[in-house]
Amino acid sequence: MMGNLLEHMGVERDRLHFSWISSAEATKFVDVVKEISDKVRALDTDKKFAKDYTK
Amino acid sequence: MNFITIDKKDWTTGIDKSRETYQVFGPVQDENGCQIKPLAPDVHPLMDAGVTVMSPKSVLFPQTQKMLTATLDASIEDHHVMKPVKKDDTPRVVLGIRPYDARAILLVKLNFDNPDYQDPYWCEAYAATTFVGLGVNHPGPCDFSTSTGCGPFSEEGLDVLMADLDDRYLAKILTEKGETWAGACGFDTRADAAESQSLFDILRKEAEKNITSVDTDQLSEKSILDLYEAPFWDDVAFSCINCGTCTFVCPTCWCFDIQDETKHKTAVRFRNWDTCMSPLFTHHASGHNPRGSKVQRVRQRFMHKLKYFVDKYDQGIMCVGCGRCVASCPVNIDIREVCTIMNNYESK
Amino acid sequence: MDTCIEKIRTICADLLAKGKVQKVIGFAEGSIPMASRPIAVTSKEDVAKLVFNATCGLNLANYVSDVLPKEGKIAVTAKGCDSRNLVTHMVENQVSRDQLYIIGVPCTGMVDKRKIAALFEDEITDFIEDGDTLTIVSPQKKEKVSKKDVLRHNCRVCTHRNPVVFDVMAAEPVEEQSLDQPFADVDHIAAMDPAARWAHFQELTKNCIRCYACRNACPLCYCPTCFVDESSPQWVGKGQDKTDINTFHFLRAFHCAGRCTDCGACVEACPMGINVRDFTRKLNKDALELFGWEAGLDMEKRPPLDVYSPDDPNDFIK
Ligand code: SF4
Ligand code: SF4
Ligand code: SF4
Ligand code: SF4
Numbered sequence: 263m264m265g266n267l268l269e270h271m272g273v274e275r276d277r278l279h280f281s282w283i284s285s286a287e288a289t290k291f292v293d294v295v296k297e298i299s300d301k302v303r304a305l306d307t308d309k310k311f312a313k314d315y316t317k
Numbered sequence: 318m319n320f321i322t323i324d325k326k327d328w329t330t331g332i333d334k335s336r337e338t339y340q341v342f343g344p345v346q347d348e349n350g351c352q353i354k355p356l357a358p359d360v361h362p363l364m365d366a367g368v369t370v371m372s373p374k375s376v377l378f379p380q381t382q383k384m385l386t387a388t389l390d391a392s393i394e395d396h397h398v399m400k401p402v403k404k405d406d407t408p409r410v411v412l413g414i415r416p417y418d419a420r421a422i423l424l425v426k427l428n429f430d431n432p433d434y435q436d437p438y439w440c441e442a443y444a445a446t447t448f449v450g451l452g453v454n455h456p457g458p459c460d461f462s463t464s465t466g467c468g469p470f471s472e473e474g475l476d477v478l479m480a481d482l483d484d485r486y487l488a489k490i491l492t493e494k495g496e497t498w499a500g501a502c503g504f505d506t507r508a509d510a511a512e513s514q515s516l517f518d519i520l521r522k523e524a525e526k527n528i529t530s531v532d533t534d535q536l537s538e539k540s541i542l543d544l545y546e547a548p549f550w551d552d553v554a555f556s557c558i559n560c561g562t563c564t565f566v567c568p569t570c571w572c573f574d575i576q577d578e579t580k581h582k583t584a585v586r587f588r589n590w591d592t593c594m595s596p597l598f599t600h601h602a603s604g605h606n607p608r609g610s611k612v613q614r615v616r617q618r619f620m621h622k623l624k625y626f627v628d629k630y631d632q633g634i635m636c637v638g639c640g641r642c643v644a645s646c647p648v649n650i651d652i653r654e655v656c657t658i659m660n661n662y663e664s665k
Numbered sequence: 666m667d668t669c670i671e672k673i674r675t676i677c678a679d680l681l682a683k684g685k686v687q688k689v690i691g692f693a694e695g696s697i698p699m700a701s702r703p704i705a706v707t708s709k710e711d712v713a714k715l716v717f718n719a720t721c722g723l724n725l726a727n728y729v730s731d732v733l734p735k736e737g738k739i740a741v742t743a744k745g746c747d748s749r750n751l752v753t754h755m756v757e758n759q760v761s762r763d764q765l766y767i768i769g770v771p772c773t774g775m776v777d778k779r780k781i782a783a784l785f786e787d788e789i790t791d792f793i794e795d796g797d798t799l800t801i802v803s804p805q806k807k808e809k810v811s812k813k814d815v816l817r818h819n820c821r822v823c824t825h826r827n828p829v830v831f832d833v834m835a836a837e838p839v840e841e842q843s844l845d846q847p848f849a850d851v852d853h854i855a856a857m858d859p860a861a862r863w864a865h866f867q868e869l870t871k872n873c874i875r876c877y878a879c880r881n882a883c884p885l886c887y888c889p890t891c892f893v894d895e896s897s898p899q900w901v902g903k904g905q906d907k908t909d910i911n912t913f914h915f916l917r918a919f920h921c922a923g924r925c926t927d928c929g930a931c932v933e934a935c936p937m938g939i940n941v942r943d944f945t946r947k948l949n950k951d952a953l954e955l956f957g958w959e960a961g962l963d964m965e966k967r968p969p970l971d972v973y974s975p976d977d978p979n980d981f982i983k
Contacts, residue, residue, distance in 0.1 A: 263922050263951045263970065263980055270855060270947045271915065272863025280982045310863065315581055315906045349872040349937040370936060371874070381904035386693065399820055426918040455804060457788035458697050556703040558727070560878035561938045576903050589904045592876075597894045611731075647723065647878050647934035651704040 273310060276301040319496070320513035321518045323479075323504050324485040329361050329593060331502035334618055335410065340449070343370055343412040353411065364481070367457060372568030373418050374425060378590075380565075384438065385586040389579065399526055399586060404438065410447040410498055415561055417462040417637040419450050419474030421568030424637070447494045450475040451486075454520060456528045459640025462533040466633040469524035470517055480520050487513055503663045526645055531653045533634050535551040536661045537627050543664040544624055545616070553655055554615035555630045556648040561592035563642035564618065565648070569635050574598070593617045619655050669770060669836040673742060674913050676768055676833055677712045686740040690728050692721040696792055698792040699778050703728055717835075718794050719812055722775040723883060724930035726750035726884040730759045742835070746928035747971050748821075748828035749961025750884040753924055756967060759887060762830075762918055765887040769831030773797075774812065774820035775929070778821065779938045783814050784808060807976070813833040814968045820944060821928035851875045854943065861925055865943075872937045873910050875903075879941045880917055882934035902982050918944030923952045923968040 269275045279301075281294045325330065330343060336358065342363025345354050356362060391652040408493060422443075429439035453460065453469035462468055470510040472478050476495035479486040487508060490496050499505070564570040575585060575593035591598050594615075599608040609613050627633035643651050677689045693704035694712045701720045706712055726747050732739060743751060744811075748769060749870070754760045758930045781801060782789060782808070792801035827838045854865055877893070880886045892900045893913055901911040901916075916940070925945045932940055952958045955978050956969035969977075 263917055263948060263955070266951050267915065267919060267922075267947055269859075269943065270851075270862060271866045271911075271944075272859045272861070274859070282982055311908050311911065313578075313902070313906055347739060347872070349939065352872070379905075381906070382791070386730055399685070455787065555705050555732075556728075558878065558881035558934065560876045560881045562874075562876045562936065564880050565874050565876050566936060574903065578902055587904050597896070600896075643697060645936040647882055649697065649700040651696040 274305050276305060277308065318554070319490040320492065320508040320510055321488050321507050322508040323488055325484055325486065327504070328486070330571070331504050332361060332412070334503055335501040336409055339498070340407060341407040341412060342373070342409060342431050353414065364451060365411050366413070366458070368415070368639060370645065371566055371638065372421065372641060373411055373414050374421065375441055375570045376409070376446065378425065378429070378571065379424065379589045383439060383585060383632070384575075384588055386388050387584045388582055389584055397504070397584075399584075401437075404441055406441045406445050410449055412449050413451045414448050414475070414599050415453055416439065416450055416469060416471040416473070416475065416478070416637070417460075417465070417467050417639045418568045419448055420465075420467045421637045421639070422448070423474045424455060424569045424632070424635060425571050442638050447476045447498045448474065449477040449495070449498060450479065450518060451482045452478060452517070452578045453524055454481055456524055457640065458529070459643040460638060461529045461640060462638035463525055463528050463534060465636055465638035467637050468521065469470040469528070470521040480517055482516070487516060489513070489517065505662050529653065529658050531638075533623070533656060533661050536623055536634065539624070539659070539662065540664070541624060541628070543660055544662060545661055546621065546662065549658055549662070550612050550616045553650070553658070554612040557594075557611060557615050557650055558648060559596070559614060560647065561594035562645050562647065564592040564594055565590060566641040566645045567636075568621070568639060568641075572598070583634060584608060584633070593621065615650075619652070619659065622652070623656055623659055670715065672770060672835045673717060674686070674712045674715055676835065677706065677715060677740060678709045679710070680745060680766060680927075681707070681709045681742050683690070686738045687734050688732060689715070689740040689742070690725050690732070691719070691742045692717060692725075693721070697918050698789045701774070705732060705857075718897050719774065719776045719799070720792075722817065722929060722933040723882060724750055726754055726930045727882060727930065729765065730754065730887060733760060733764055738766050740766040740768055742768045742770055743828050743831065744770050745823065745825040745827055745829070746926045748830050749926040750928060752830055752961040752964055752966075753926065754884065755964060762964075767828065767831045769828030769834045771828070771834065772820075772826045773839055774816040774823070775933075776793050776815050777811060779819040781810070808960070811881055813885040817929050817932070818940070819927045819932070823927070825962070830964070846945065850943070851913070851950045854947075866914075867907065869943055870910050870914055870939060873914070873939055875905070875910065875913065877937060878934040878936060879931035879939070880928040882929075884930070885921050885923070886917070894918065906974060914941065914944055918939075918948060921945050922948040923956070923958060923970045924960050925949055
């Protein structure tokens with residue numbers, strides 16, 4: 263529901279990820295982090311929730 | 318005292334002309350109600366707007382104001398040293414400010430510009446601003462400005478006071494700043510002084526007829542402790558949700574909080590409006606909160622406005638009777654009723 | 666609805682006289698047109714102050730936990746939505762059923778005060794309610810409108826006008842509305858492209874003054890210290906930066922997920938007339954579609970984000 267609300271507000275859905283990884287699942291952890299990084303990188307830097315003190 | 322008459326047909330041309338010299342502020346309407354804001358070059362003030370939701374105090378005292386900045390980059394010589402931000406001190410004019418709001422600016426001045434302390438941010442903005450007021454022909458049901466040392470055609474705090482006469486404005490120039498503004502607009506049709514003054518008087522009397530009034534005469538006589546300990550506060554405060562709307566919309570509320578924020582290598586110090594209605598306002602670093610309960614906070618608001626201020630400055634109450642808090646309070650806590658209770662209170 | 670006020674007063678006078686409750690929480694006449702105010706009545710003589718009309722748009726469930734006596738009960742008048750928030754309060758252990766005496770008031774909706782004010786160029790000086798007919802007066806004109814035409818949006822889409830829990834009812838139940846498109850407002854926003862959705866919410870909150878009236882008027886927001894007021898750690902900046910305003914609105918709304926009854930008190934309280942329900946309505950729609958859940962209807966069930974069930978939708982977890 264959180265992701266849906268963000269998406270509803272116009273924030274890219276791919277910026278929010280949920281996963282359930284046990285401490286024994288090292289490879290899954292690596293895969294998930296990789297996937298997240300790729301997806302977020304593809305979205306470019308977030309401007310919506312970033313402050314700009316130069317203004 | 319000079320009077321000039323401004324044909325409404327010439328009004329916008331004059332205002333546009335003054336934009337060469339002034340940044341123009343005035344009432345504008347959007348879906349959230351009417352507010353006094355800086356006007357974009359193609360926007361003209363909505364002069365016949367009623368009471369603006371927010372007061373124009375933000376022209377001199379913005380809700381969030383950047384004060385100081387510093388760099389945290391240790392390779393730069395004066396890193397971590399807070400320096401004032403560049404202030405905008407270019408001339409500005411506030412059009413259509415109402416007389417109660419002009420008086421409110423003088424009350425706020427007691428706090429920001431006094432022999433002990435001069436707040437550079439406020440003082441410089443004040444010096445740069447010309448206030449062109451508009452008398453209130455038809456006071457609304459919440460207006461009680463005649464009871465607060467003010468009134469629908471009060472001149473205090475204004476540089477120009479205008480009266481709306483349907484097809485034209487009649488303007489009374491009150492200060493040199495006002496004269497300069499009229500010059501910059503090219504408004505120069507003189508009107509007969511005696512005749513104009515009597516027109517103002519007629520409008521004022523007409524407007525004052527419909528204004529509600531509240532007695533404040535006993536407040537200074539009352540004992541602070543009696544009022545503080547009076548039993549009525551629980552009832553007054555019951556419905557309050559402590560939102561602070563009353564203080565944010567109020568032209569005379571001046572409290573603020575200072576916050577530091579950093580991002581990467583930049584540090585910024587801001588001040589934000591704060592409110593006695595918020596528990597955080599008085600929350601000590603120790604965890605103790607001297608005004609921890611709602612009723613204490615509600616009492617503080619009214620005691621400050623209607624008693625402490627009265628005693629400290631001897632300039633009447635810290636309220637100009639604009640009625641904004643009455644209109645905007647979600648639970649309809651009415652300062653006029655509380656003032657009456659306090660004014661009439663006899664301890665047993 | 667004005668016919669039920671006599672019944673409410675009689676019930677309250679009786680409860681207070683017999684000492685069955687220590688206080689009655691209800692609404693009283695306001696000091697300006699179209700205003701009403703929450704009030705706690707403790708004596709039989711004061712029950713005459715109670716009113717109930719189409720301006721009683723706040724949610725009285727917001728007041729009960731502040732004034733609960735150590736022993737005994739308090740009475741509270743409750744519209745459909747208020748009663749659902751009382752249920753939520755009970756489910757979340759803020760109050761127990763035996764501390765309350767609930768006077769149910771079937772509701773035909775509350776008026777949108779801003780919509781009415783917008784019909785006039787000058788200020789409203791009088792407001793008279795007679796059944797569905799409202800007579801509104803300003804110095805310039807006198808207008809009669811039908812209450813149905815000026816209802817608040819949440820009342821127009823309300824399907825629980827009758828209290829869901831009560832000890833006594835102040836009137837006969839009213840007919841419930843059935844809607845073809847219960848979430849047309851949410852669908853309207855959802856149909857926009859992402860940039861337009863973002864722009865919509867930026868525009869919506871552009872005049873927010875962060876007074877938090879929306880939060881404070883909401884019965885769901887009872888945390889002793891709200892995340893926006895926390896200072897160590899400080900979750901969100903306190904100024905007027907858009908980022909902080911967005912963060913506040915997003916998180917306030919999310920904290921109401923699966924709990925919001927769409928009572929509209931938040932919008933009613935906002936001095937800037939911001940429809941913060943644009944956030945919570947999306948959550949209400951999702952709660953209904955994903956969990957078949959509407960808040961405050963069932964005293965036995967916890968809100969969906971509060972419990973785990975094997976058939977919860979979980980395709981968002983990788
Ligand atoms: S606006 Fe009303 S409810 Fe809000 S803090 Fe002020 S008095 Fe209390
Ligand atoms: S206390 Fe209320 S009426 Fe008085 S100046 Fe402030 S907002 Fe206006
Ligand atoms: S009540 Fe309105 S102005 Fe106040 S914080 Fe909520 S949305 Fe913003
Ligand atoms: S979020 Fe608004 S509509 Fe929902 S329960 Fe709270 S006050 Fe009512």
